Amino acid sequence: xxxxxxxxxxxxxxxxxxxxxxxxxxxxxxxxxxxxxxxxxxxxxxxxxxxxxxxxxxxxxxxxxxxxxxxxxxxxxxxxxxxxxxxxxxxxxxxxxxxxxxxxxxxxxxxxxxxxxxxxxxxxxxxxxxxxxxxxxxxxxxxxxxxxxxxxxxxxxxxxxxxxxxxxxxxxxxxxxxxxxxxxxxxxxxxxxxxxxxxxxxxxxxxxxxxxxxxxxxxxxxxxxxxxxxxxxxxxxxxxxxxxxxxxxxxxxxxxxxxxxxxxxxxxxxxxxxxxxxx
Amino acid sequence: xxxxxxxxxxxxxxxxxxxxxxxxxxxxxxxxxxxxxxxxxxxxxxxxxxxxxxxxxxxxxxxxxxxxxxxxxxxxxxxxxxxxxxxxxxxxxxxxxxxxxxxxxxxxxxxxxxxxxxxxxxxxxxxxxxxxxxxxxxxxxxxxxxxxxxxxxxxxxxxxxxxxxxxxxxxxxxxxxxxxxxxxxxxxxxxxxxxxxxxxxxxxxxxxxxxxxxxxxxxxxxxxxxxxxxxxxxxxxxxxxxxxxxxxxxxxxxxxxxxxxxxxxxxxxxxxxxxxxxxxxxxxxxxxxxxxxxxxxxxxxxxxxxxxxxxxxxxxxxxx
Numbered sequence: 058x059x060x061x062x063x064x065x066x067x068x069x070x071x072x073x074x075x076x077x078x079x080x081x082x083x084x085x086x087x088x089x090x091x092x093x094x095x096x097x098x099x100x101x102x103x104x105x106x107x108x109x110x111x112x113x114x115x116x117x118x119x120x121x122x123x124x125x126x127x128x129x130x131x132x133x134x135x136x137x138x139x140x141x142x143x144x145x146x147x148x149x150x151x152x153x154x155x156x157x158x159x160x161x162x163x164x165x166x167x168x169x170x171x172x173x174x175x176x177x178x179x180x181x182x183x184x185x186x187x188x189x190x191x192x193x194x195x196x197x198x199x200x201x202x203x204x205x206x207x208x209x210x211x212x213x214x215x216x217x218x219x220x221x222x223x224x225x226x227x228x229x230x231x232x233x234x235x236x237x238x239x240x241x242x243x244x245x246x247x248x249x250x251x252x253x254x255x256x257x258x259x260x261x262x263x264x265x266x267x268x269x270x271x272x273x274x275x276x277x278x279x280x281x282x283x284x285x286x287x288x289x290x291x292x293x294x295x296x297x298x299x300x301x302x303x304x305x306x307x308x309x310x311x312x313x314x315x316x317x318x319x320x321x322x323x324x325x326x327x328x329x330x331x332x333x334x335x336x
Numbered sequence: 337x338x339x340x341x342x343x344x345x346x347x348x349x350x351x352x353x354x355x356x357x358x359x360x361x362x363x364x365x366x367x368x369x370x371x372x373x374x375x376x377x378x379x380x381x382x383x384x385x386x387x388x389x390x391x392x393x394x395x396x397x398x399x400x401x402x403x404x405x406x407x408x409x410x411x412x413x414x415x416x417x418x419x420x421x422x423x424x425x426x427x428x429x430x431x432x433x434x435x436x437x438x439x440x441x442x443x444x445x446x447x448x449x450x451x452x453x454x455x456x457x458x459x460x461x462x463x464x465x466x467x468x469x470x471x472x473x474x475x476x477x478x479x480x481x482x483x484x485x486x487x488x489x490x491x492x493x494x495x496x497x498x499x500x501x502x503x504x505x506x507x508x509x510x511x512x513x514x515x516x517x518x519x520x521x522x523x524x525x526x527x528x529x530x531x532x533x534x535x536x537x538x539x540x541x542x543x544x545x546x547x548x549x550x551x552x553x554x555x556x557x558x559x560x561x562x563x564x565x566x567x568x569x570x571x572x573x574x575x576x577x578x579x580x581x582x583x584x585x586x587x588x589x590x591x592x593x594x595x596x597x598x599x600x601x602x603x604x605x606x607x608x609x610x611x612x613x614x615x616x617x618x619x620x621x622x623x624x625x626x627x628x629x630x631x632x633x634x635x636x637x638x639x640x641x642x643x644x645x646x647x648x649x650x651x652x653x654x655x656x
Contacts, residue, residue, distance in 0.1 A: 120411070167438050175409065176438040182430060185399045189406015189414075196367070196388065197410070216430070219399035227391070 065108065066275045072142070073103040073275070077305050077332050079138035079151055083161075085325045087154040090163075093315040095135035097239040097272070097300040098206060104278045105204055106139040109286070114144040117172045123201050124174040124190050128183020129208040129237065130164040131317070137161050137170065145172035181214025183207060184234055188224050191232040191293075202286065206235045210242025213251045218263070225264035228291035233282070234265070236295065237272060239302035243316050260295035272298030305332050345508035348539075349447040351483030352504055353378025355490050356415065360386045363494060365412045369393060371400050377417035377447050397422045401430035401442075408440040413494050419453075420446035420462030420503055424469055435499045436474040442500075443493045449479060449503035450590030451618075451632065452540055457625040462503075463618050466538075467595020469501040470568045476521060477567040479503040479539035484513040485525070485565060492521050505540045507628050512542060512563075522566045524574040530558035533646050534578035537588040538564045538597045541616070541637070545588050548642035557646065567597055572604040579609040584653045586614040586645045590637060593617035612652040614645035 076099045084090035106112070110123040127136045134154065141148045146160065153159035160169045164178025174190075177183050187205035194201050211217065224232050242250050253259070261267045266288065270277040278298070285294040302316070303309025306328040320328055360366055360382055370392045374380050383390035393400045397418055404414040416423065423431070423446040435442050446465060453460040469477045476496060480486040486504075493500040500521075512527070519525065527542070528549050537545035542563045549559045560582055562574055578585060585605065589597040598615035605613055616637055623631050632638045 124409075175406075176433070179429060179433045181398075182402050182434050185402020185430070186406040186409065186434060188399070189403040189408070190410045191406075192391065192403065193407050193410025193412055196412070216396075216398040216402065219394075219396035220402065223393050223396070223399055223403060226393075 066279060069103055069107055069275050069279065072107050073100045074305070074332050075142055076103050076135060076138045078329060079142060079148070080134040081306070081320060081325060081328050083134050083137065083151040083154045084319050086152040087156065088319045089155060089317070090134050090319060091131045091317045092134070092309055092320070093241070093302040093312070093317070094129060094132040094208060094237065094239065096304045096306065096309065097302045098132050098135050098237045099304065100273050100275055101206065101235055101237065101278055101298055102135045102139050104275065104282060106143050108279060109282045110204070111201070114172065117145060121199060121201050124187070124203045126175040126183045126187050126203070126205045127165055127177055128205050129180065129211055130178030133165045136165065140170070140172040146170070180208070180211045181216040184217050184220035187232055187234070188220050188227070188229060191224070191229040192227055194231050195227070195229065202231045202233065204233045204235065206237060208242070209236055209238040209240065209247050209253070209256065210250070212236065212253055212256060221260065221263045221265065224293040229293045230289050230291050232293040233285045234293065234295045236297050237300050238297055239300040241302045241311065241313050241316065245313055257297050260297070264292065265295040266292045267295045267297060269297045270299070272300035273304055307331055343511040345510045346483040347505050347508045348480050348483055348486045349504040349506060350378050351486045352445055352490065353381060355487045356382045357385060359491065359494065360389065363413060366415065366494065367391065367407055367412045368415045368417060369400050369404050370417050371395055371397050371422070373419065374417065377445065379417045397427040398430045401427045402434050404442045405434040405440050408442050413441060415443045415445055415494070417445045417447070419448040419460060420465040421448070421460060424462060424465035424501070428468060431499070432472055436472045439474045439498045441497065443490070444499065444501045445504060446501060447504040448506045450505070450540060451623055451635070451637070452505040452507040452590070452628055454507065454628040454631055455625050458622045461623055463592045463623070464595070465503060466567055466589070466591050466597065467599065470595065470600065474498045475568065476500045478521065478565055479567065480565050481539060481542035481563050482509055482512040484511055484515060484517070485519050488519045489521065489565060496521065503539055509540050510543050512546070519565065522569045522571060524571040525563040525565065526560065527563055528559065528561040530560035531582055532557045532559060533584045533586065533650055534560040534562060534582045535586050535588060535642065535646070536562045536564050536575070536578070536597065536601055538567060539590060541588040541590050544632070544637070544639050544642060547639045548646070551639065551643050552646060557650070559646065564597060567600060570600050570604065572608065575601055575604045576609045579605055579611040584612050584649045586616060586642065586649055588616040588642060591617055593620055612649045614649040616642055616645055
């Protein structure tokens with residue numbers, strides 16, 4: 058790794074902790090929301106919004122921008138945090154999550170929140186939207202890329218696999234699907250609720266280029282996403298990112314019950330201390 | 337304005353296939369998505385003339401809706417070609433969440449509406465679609481009566497702000513209109529003037545309403561005929577005017593009795609101008625395989641049933 062890359066990765070690591078802090082504060086303020094899946098995706102989303110994607114917060118609907126679809130829409134605290142910290146809207150607004158008249162809905166509403174590229178929250182639908190956008194880019198000769206982040210539990214949905222086949226048919230090498238493989242879903246471990254076997258083999262069998270990474274190793278995240286950018290040989294890329302649900306907060310990590318729910322005053326203090334002590 | 341001449345009947349799905357050929361040439365960002373039924377939805381010709389703008393996504397309607405939504409988000413005007421049963425039920429939540437909620441400009445061309453897939457049987461007869469689609473916020477619901485009115489309505493649907501569900505017939509329906517007739521989404525078309533009763537019909541049932549009009553005329557009953565091609569937004573002004581001026585209404589739809597045209601008209605009448613209403617629709621039952629017209633007879637949707645409903649509703653009104 059070059060010095061520049063080291064600095065970049067270190068900077069993103071710190072940024073990801075800011076995103077984590079914002080997630081915890083906003084769910085605490087809302088007294089509801091999804092911490093576990095937001096924290097597991099924090100490093101990936103940070104890499105995308107603070108390094109990988111070609112975006113312009115001053116012009117959220119810039120035609121040639123890269124697109125991001127949070128198919129696991131319940132993890133929107135991570136996305137709202139990244140958007141606010143990136144300057145799409147004031148950070149104070151994060152405190153209005155899930156409140157009446159807020160632009161920050163319980164699940165992402167692209168008509169309300171500046172910077173959102175899609176309305177999501179019903180699991181299984183995001184990859185199809187991504188396929189449509191990537192198709193549109195190809196059709197219009199546009200260079201933008203489309204990133205779709207989904208949960209591993211979400212891959213229970215049949216529509217994901219309809220879309221997976223479709224992306225291969227249309228040779229969408231401008232499409233990257235990232236699976237936040239934290240191993241837990243709402244009711245329990247993914248292997249207990251609905252064993253999906255090897256996700257990497259499944260995506261590969263559908264005809265995708267597959268990369269397996271540690272979803273909390275910033276160097277690996279950046280490396281995999283950069284690599285996907287370079288590819289232009291007619292295949293979409295699937296990044297299977299092994300993550301920890303609740304990553305960064307000891308009492309949340311790998312605890313099914315922290316799929317959703319807000320921390321108390323004391324829990325928030327502990328969580329913030331742990332996030333920054335980790336640095 | 338209305339001709340019943342020797343012009344050849346044509347299914348509205350076939351007219352749709354012809355219309356998108358013209359629209360494909362004039363609307364550059366028009367794209368068509370198919371689900372392995374392109375010969376049946378008549379999009380084959382479009383796929384040959386505009387190969388880069390036609391996507392056959394296989395037998396996967398949920399993904400089909402999502403891909404269409406994604407294309408709309410990328411600035412295209414997608415038309416989803418499917419069957420009414422799949423478009424309105426198999427992929428309903430995709431339509432709701434990925435299209436209606438963000439109010440995307442997608443046109444869903446849903447063939448095989450109502451009992452027009454006759455011999456295909458219940459699996460392919462959509463008798464719930466209009467009611468289902470009508471409950472979705474931001475959704476517009478249209479069912480053209482013939483191959484001529486289809487064209488301007490489709491053109492407007494594509495330009496419409498928000499998703500549009502357009503129900504098409506599998507079987508041929510007579511040509512009712514002239515090319516010069518004007519149509520507007522949300523404005524009912526009056527086909528016959530009459531003062532004794534108003535027949536409000538939608539889609540393939542408009543032809544039978546016209547037949548009933550002629551039979552009623554022989555008995556000296558003049559029936560106003562409204563083609564309610566747009567179920568939502570409903571032309572409530574035309575409904576209220578009909579209620580005020582004719583005092584009795586019969587709604588006629590190739591659909592289950594719950595939730596469709598009869599329900600929509602009843603909602604307006606109850607709130608704004610209560611008059612007796614008769615309803616021609618399936619009596620909360622599935623039909624079966626059989627020829628379209630025989631099914632209409634057996635399930636209470638024939639011209640004779642319409643005439644009977646008119647007698648009943650007039651009796652009800654005059655008893656008051």
